[in-house]
Amino acid sequence: MDTQKTVLIVDADRTERELVCETLAGKGLRLVATGNMYQAFYHIEHLKVDILIAQLKARRIDGLALLEAAIQHHPDVGVIFITEPNILETDIGIRAMLTYKDTYFLPKPVNPVHLAALLHRTLETQRLAFENRQLQSQIDENEGLRRLTGKSPEITRIREMIAQIAPTKATIMIYGARGTGKELVARAIHHRSLRHGPLIAFNCATLNENLAESELFGHERGAFSGAYHQRKGRFELAHGGTLFLDEISQLSLSNQARLLRVLEEREFERVGGDKTIQVDVRIVCATNHDLEDASKKREFLPDLYDRLNVVPIHLPTLQERIEDIPLLVKDFLEEFCQQNSKAPINLSPEAIRTLMKYEWPGNVRELKNCIEGIVVMSTQSIIQQIDLPERILKATGTAFSNLPSIPDVWEPVAAEKQHLNVEVGMSLDEINREALRATLESVDNNKAKAAEILKVSRRTIQRKTKEYGLCEDQDS
Ligand SMILES: Nc1ncnc2c1ncn2[C@@H]1O[C@H](COP(=O)(O)OP(=O)(O)OP(=O)(O)O)[C@@H](O)[C@H]1O
Numbered sequence: 001m002d003t004q005k006t007v008l009i010v011d012a013d014r015t016e017r018e019l020v021c022e023t024l025a026g027k028g029l030r031l032v033a034t035g036n037m038y039q040a041f042y043h044i045e046h047l048k049v050d051i052l053i054a055q056l057k058a059r060r061i062d063g064l065a066l067l068e069a070a071i072q073h074h075p076d077v078g079v080i081f082i083t084e085p086n087i088l089e090t091d092i093g094i095r096a097m098l099t100y101k102d103t104y105f106l107p108k109p110v111n112p113v114h115l116a117a118l119l120h121r122t123l124e125t126q127r128l129a130f131e132n133r134q135l136q137s138q139i140d141e142n143e144g145l146r147r148l149t150g151k152s153p154e155i156t157r158i159r160e161m162i163a164q165i166a167p168t169k170a171t172i173m174i175y176g177a178r179g180t181g182k183e184l185v186a187r188a189i190h191h192r193s194l195r196h197g198p199l200i201a202f203n204c205a206t207l208n209e210n211l212a213e214s215e216l217f218g219h220e221r222g223a224f225s226g227a228y229h230q231r232k233g234r235f236e237l238a239h240g241g242t243l244f245l246d247e248i249s250q251l252s253l254s255n256q257a258r259l260l261r262v263l264e265e266r267e268f269e270r271v272g273g274d275k276t277i278q279v280d281v282r283i284v285c286a287t288n289h290d291l292e293d294a295s296k297k298r299e300f301l302p303d304l305y306d307r308l309n310v311v312p313i314h315l316p317t318l319q320e321r322i323e324d325i326p327l328l329v330k331d332f333l334e335e336f337c338q339q340n341s342k343a344p345i346n347l348s349p350e351a352i353r354t355l356m357k358y359e360w361p362g363n364v365r366e367l368k369n370c371i372e373g374i375v376v377m378s379t380q381s382i383i384q385q386i387d388l389p390e391r392i393l394k395a396t397g398t399a400f401s402n403l404p405s406i407p408d409v410w411e412p413v414a415a416e417k418q419h420l421n422v423e424v425g426m427s428l429d430e431i432n433r434e435a436l437r438a439t440l441e442s443v444d445n446n447k448a449k450a451a452e453i454l455k456v457s458r459r460t461i462q463r464k465t466k467e468y469g470l471c472e473d474q475d476s
C-alpha cells in the first residue's frame with residue numbers, strides 16, 4: 001500500500017509556491033505544485049490528495065472552489081490556506097471556516113516555521129480522524145448486526161427474512177410507518193450481506209428534482225452553472241456495496257425513469273457526460289407510503305414499482321407488537337444509562353404497563369426518545385408510573401387516577417369467561433350494567449383488571465359500579 005502522503009500546492013505566486021515546496025522538501029512527502037486552477041482540479045480528480053495548500057483568494061485562484069472539490073474527492077483532506085493577514089474577519093474567510101472544520105490559515109508572508117508546524121498539525125488531525133473512522137465503522141457494524149430487539153412473531157419473522165435475503169443481490173423494499181425501524185433494517189441487511197463496498201444512503205425527499213438527479217448520478221464539470229468540478233453520484237459511491245434509497249415514493253417521475261434504466265442496465269452516465277459508468281450496487285428502498293396504490297394512480301412508475309418490489313418487507317407498528325415494549329424499554333434504558341454515565345435505572349411494572357397501553361404513533365423512535373427523556377431527568381433508580389411524561393399518562397387515562405396494585409411481572413389479564421344475561425328488549429344502560437357485572441365477576445372484582453378489559457379508566461369503573469349499585473364493598 002502506498003503510504004506516502006501527497007501535498008497539492010496551488011499558488012499563483014511563483015516565489016511563494018517555491019518557498020512552500022522548499023520548506024516541505026525532504027519530509028517524505030510527494031509534492032505537486034501548480035499556479036493554474038484547471039491543473040489543480042485535474043490533480044484533485046486524478047491524484048489521492050492528502051493535503052491541499054492553496055491561496056484562499058488571489059487573482060486567478062478561487063480557494064473555496066478548490067476546497068469544495070477537494071472535500072468531494074478526498075473526504076479526509078487536510079487544508080491549509082495562505083491568506084492576507086486580516087482575511088479571517090472577511091466573508092470569504094468565514095465561509096472557508098464554515099465549509100470545512102479542519103481548515104488552517106497561514107498568513108502572508110509565508111513563514112516556513114509556521115508552515116511546517118501547521119503541516120504537522122494537519123497530518124496529526126488526519127491521523128486521528130482516520131482512527132476515529134475505523135472505530136466508528138466497528139460501532140456501525142455492531143449496530144447493524146445487533147439483533148433487532150423484540151421476540152414477537154412479527155419481529156422474529158423479519159429477523160429470519162433478513163438472514164435469508166441479506167446475502168443475495170435481490171432488491172429489497174421496506175414498508176413501515178414512521179419510526180418502525182426501516183433504516184435499522186436496511187443497515188442490518190447491508191452488514192449481513194458481506195458486500196465489501198459501503199452503505200450509501202440517499203433520502204429522496206430532501207432535494208429538488210435536478211439536485212436529486214446530480215446527487216444520485218453525479219455530474220461532469222460544467223454540466224450546469226456552478227458545476228465547477230466533476231462529482232461522483234451516490235450510485236458510483238455505492239459501487240460494490242448497498243444504496244439505501246429512503247422515502248423512495250418522493251422521487252420525481254423523471255428521476256424514477258432514470259433509476260429504472262440504471263436498475264435494468266446497471267450502467268448510466270453522469271449529468272452532462274457521455275462516459276458510460278458501470279456499477280455493481282445492491283438497492284434497498286424504504287417508504288411509508290402505499291406504493292402499489294401510488295403506481296395504480298400513476299404517481300409512481302408501475303414498471304419501477306415491479307422492479308423494486310422484488311422482496312417486500314413490511315414492518316409492524318409498535319402497537320402490533322406490544323409484547324416487545326418491555327424488551328425495547330430494557331435495551332433503551334441500558335443504552336441511555338450508559339451514554340449518560342448513570343447507574344442502572346428500571347421502570348416499575350405499573351409504568352411498563354402504562355407504556356404498553358399507549359398507542360405510540362411515532363413507534364419505536366417515539367419510545368426511544370421517551371426513554372431517553374426519562375433517563376436524563378431521572379433522580380431515582382426506579383421510575384414510577386407517575387414519573388412518565390404527562391401526555392402518556394393523559395392518553396392512557398392514568399393521569400390522575402389512583403394507581404391500581406399491579407403484579408410484579410406484567411402478564412395479559414386472562415379473564416374467566418362469564419355468561420352475559422343480555423337479550424333483545426334490554427336498554428343500553430341495562431346491557432352496560434350486565435357487561436360490567438360479568439366482567440367484575442370474572443376478575444374477582446379487581447377494578448384495575450376490569451378497566452383494562454373494558455378499555456376504560458379505573459375511575460369510570462368506580463363511577464359506573466356506584467351508579468349501577470354493583471359490589472360497593474370491594475375495592476381492589
Ligand atoms: N426493533 C428495534 N430494536 C431496537 N431499536 C429499534 C428497533 N426499531 C427501531 N429502532 C430504533 O428506533 C429509531 C427509529 O428507527 P429508524 O430510523 O430505523 O426508523 P424509520 O422507520 O427509518 O423511521 P422514519 O420513517 O421516521 O425515517 C432508531 O433509533 C432505531 O435504532
Ligand SMILES: [Mg+2]
Pocket residue numbers: 182183246
Ligand atoms: Mg428512516
